[in-house]
Structure formats: structure tokens, C-alpha cells
Amino acid sequence: MEHQVTKCKPHYPCAQIFDKTNDGLMRYCARFNSSPIEEFSENLLKIKNNSLDDWYKQVQDAYDVLFQKDKEDLPANFLALAEGKYQFSIDTYENTKAKIVQQLKLISAVNQPMSSSQIEPRPKIVEQPEIYLQLPPCDTETFYGGYDEWPSFRDMFTAVYINHPLLSPAQKLYHLRYKTRGQAGDIVKRFALTNDNFQLAWDALHSPYENKRQLVDNQVTTLLNLPKVRKETSEEFINALNTSSRNPLLCIK
Template identity: 30%
Template sequence: MSNEMKDLKKQQRQVQNTFDAVQQFIRKFKPEKHQLQIQVRLEMLESAMKKFYAVRRKLEILSEEADEKESIDTKESSEDRVTRMESLAEKREEESAQLSRQAEDSYCEMKSTLQSLQSDLQTSSSSSSKIQPSDQSCVQSRVKLPEIRLPSFGGKTRDWVTFRDMFRSLIHRNEQLTEMDKFTYLRSSLTGEALQEVNSIEISAVNYTVAWEVLQTRYENKKLFVKAHLDALFAEEPMKRENYEALNHLLSEYDRNLQMLEKIGEAPSNWSTILVYMVCSRLDPVTLRHWESHHSSKDVPRIDGFPPCTLFSTTIHNTR
């Protein structure tokens, strides 16, 4: 089995894990504790179903390619090959249709249950006793909480600090959210490798801290963080020709990675000479001439002379 096939199988299991988590939420639902999570669970369910379809399509394509390769390796006759491929295609189509029906049945059942719970709570809320103004503003504030949108984190080291800071600000330190709410938001914002890190941790209020600490232990590594951003700087491809968009991309990537390094306590300004050399070595000959013409001084140029909109990038843009 190829690595891509193994990865797709893992993604398929992740979808099933999400379905199981939503099903468990429905079984253990308590209005006073879980009402704010309904919308989040609906979004998780929607996302999981979309992922299911995407993964199934890729798996079917890979399976067909594997069958084609096998028939070549075994040197079948054309007639035998056609017969076998048609039989396999029919079998796979049947299996795929069955899996899709099962997933769609589960999805529809859970979604309708969640929407029914949501509707019941809204009806109950509208018919409840009058709320004092101060209490009403609090309720309105809490109703809006599920609309929080977080960036997803899939396990890339250099994405961790941005995700961590935003999650801490919006969720982790939010006193209006319960620990269960926080765990739900955390799970819904993780993908890939990062999600695998917490997949085995049962979703419960007491386990939120455990899950958050697991992620911090895994990704809070300054040495790896610095390496990831330096790798990104060295991996930038040289420009092949004079092009404003390519230049802007190159300079923006350098600027972004250097800002992140500075954020964790490094001092990229002290590396100016080598950084200028690295940028210049990635310029095409025409753009490099623009830069050398712009910087005619005999002084060693500074990296801060390479903002995303320098004089020579503007010149290039105007000559397009």
C-alpha cells in the first residue's frame, strides 16, 4: 500500500472519529452544559462529510490506478484484462455506494437531531420569563460565541506560534466558555498530524487541559521553530525572470519569516549582511541590475532596504 493510500485511510478514520464524537455528544447532551456547542458540532459534521466525499474520490482513483498497474505487471491478455477491470470496477462501485449510504444516513440523522435540539432551545428561550437587561446582554454575548472562526493547525512547526497565540486569545483565556466548549473548539480547529496528537483523548471537560498540554509539549520547541523558518528562507526558489508578483512573493516571504523569528526572541537584524546576500542571489539578472542601480552606495546594504514595495520593485511594476 502506497504512503498516499495509507494517509487517505487515516483521513477516512478521522472522519469516522468525528462522526463518533458528534454521536457521543448527542447521547450525553445536557442543555445547561452543551447548548453553546450545537452550532460548532453542526459545523464539524458538515466539514467531516465534505472531507468524506473528497477522501472517497481520491481512494477510488488510487485503487483504479493500482488495478491498472497490477494488470500490466501480470501481463494479462487484453480480453482478460478488460473482463477483470469491469468486474473490479463494479465491485468497487458497489462498496463505495454502500459506504456513502452509511455515511449519509449517519450524517442526516445526526444533523437533524442537532437542528431539532437547537430549535427546541430557541423556542424554550423565547418563551422563558423576562430577562433583566444586564442578564440579557450576557445571553446575547454567549449566543454569538459559536461564530468564532479559528485558523486550522495541521502540525507544521512554523504555523504553531500564530495558531497558539490566536487560540489563547479567543478561546483558552475566554472565561465565558466552559472547558468542554474549549475542547470542542480545539478539536474543530485541528487537522492532520495535529489532530492525531489529541484523537485518542476522550472529549470531556477534564481532558481539555490534557489535550492543550499535549499540543504544547509537542510543538512548543524553539529550536525546531527557528529551524522551520530558516528552512523556509533557504528553500525560496530563485526568480527565473523579471516579474513583479514573483519579487513581491519573495520579499513578503522573507519579511514574514523574519518577523516570526523576531517574535520568539531571535534578532534577524543582526544577520542583515547574509540575508541581503540570500535575497540578491535569488533575483533574476534584470531585477538584480535594478537593485544595484538603486543602491549605488559603497556601504553594505541592510535587509530593511528590501521591504515588499521597494523603489526597484515599483520600477519593475511600472515597466510591465
């Protein structure tokens, strides 16, 4: 009795390794870019930067091995598809890498200690004992986009950050990103962290919340949404007044 020979599907280990490492790099970049970069600490950014380089090195190695193979050893048209995936992964890697490097530079600039020439000497009162009062740190709350919160946020951010004599515009933009979330944060994040973009970002945030017509409409909406006074409550109040007026002990003479 003759045995029937079953043909197995060809196995392409180098192609599978390339797909696995390339997909791993893309997932890593997608997870990183899905979170606000301002929430990462300096140490965590350095770790993620090294991990990103490791993933990219694996993709490069798998790509080099892949193109050392003969075309007959690979699925049809696989090399053309692999070339397109590889070029896209390079672009994704470079964009993610640039974000991390830029953020690390900005954090380094923000945390850089002031030199002695930048620190103004504290004036002394002549013939008076020096009295130093240590105040608690002053900062602004996070702004989520509420019209009622805007005036307070605007004035506090101006006092703490914009008027700070030692902060560069890029540093101010960094703090503005960190202090805004939600609708307000979406406006600020449209601007890259550069000196030239701070004023543009501040104006873009300033514009909708300084719209007087919108502010009036918002106040009117707030008034219309106030809870209504129950009719029974008003009638009870009037009855109480009438009763007190008939009571001689409660009358005011």
C-alpha cells in the first residue's frame, strides 16, 4: 500500500523574525506616543530612549539577514513589502527619537541650576536686623478648559511663569503644556517646544477664553441652570411673615 505524501507549507524563519521585530518596534512607539510626554520623568525617558534603540537595532539586524537570502527562499513579493515596512519603521523611530531627545534637553535646561551671575543679590536694610520670611511655593492649578477657571489660571500663570526673569520662552511653553489638560491641553500641544512657539501657543489659548461674547453666554447659561425655588417654599415664607405680623410678641415697635 502506497503512502500519500503530504506537502508542508514552506517555513521562512528570517521573514518571521523581521515581521516580529518590526511589529514590536511599531507597537513600542505607538504605546509611547499615546501618553503625554510631559508625564515622563527624566530617568524614565532615558530608559525608554535606550529601549527604543534596542528595538531599532533588532529590526536593522533582521532586515540585513532578510536581504542576504535568495529571492527563491522567500514568499513572493515579500521583499518589496518588507522594504516598505522597513522604511516606515525608520520614520516612526526617528520621529519618536526626536521627541525624546527634545524633551530630555528641555528638562535639562529647566533643571539647570542658576549661575552666580544670574542670581540677584538680596538687598539689605541699613541699620536694621535682617528678617527672612520663608513662604510656601506658589504655583497655579492645572487648567482643564473651564471658562470660570480661566481668569485665575491666566493671572497665576502670568505671575509665576511668564514674568519669571530666568525662564526662556521654550521653558515657559514646557510649563504651559504641563499645566494644561483636556481641551486647553489640546490647544497647547499643537505647538512644538521652541522659543518662537511660546507666544503663539499662549495667544491661541488666550483667544477663546477672552471672547467676551462667550463669557457672557457662559454666565447666562450658569444663571439659567440654577435650581428653581419651589412654590411651596415661597408660600410657606409668606405665611410665616403673615403669622409673625399678627403675633404681638413678634412685632417690632
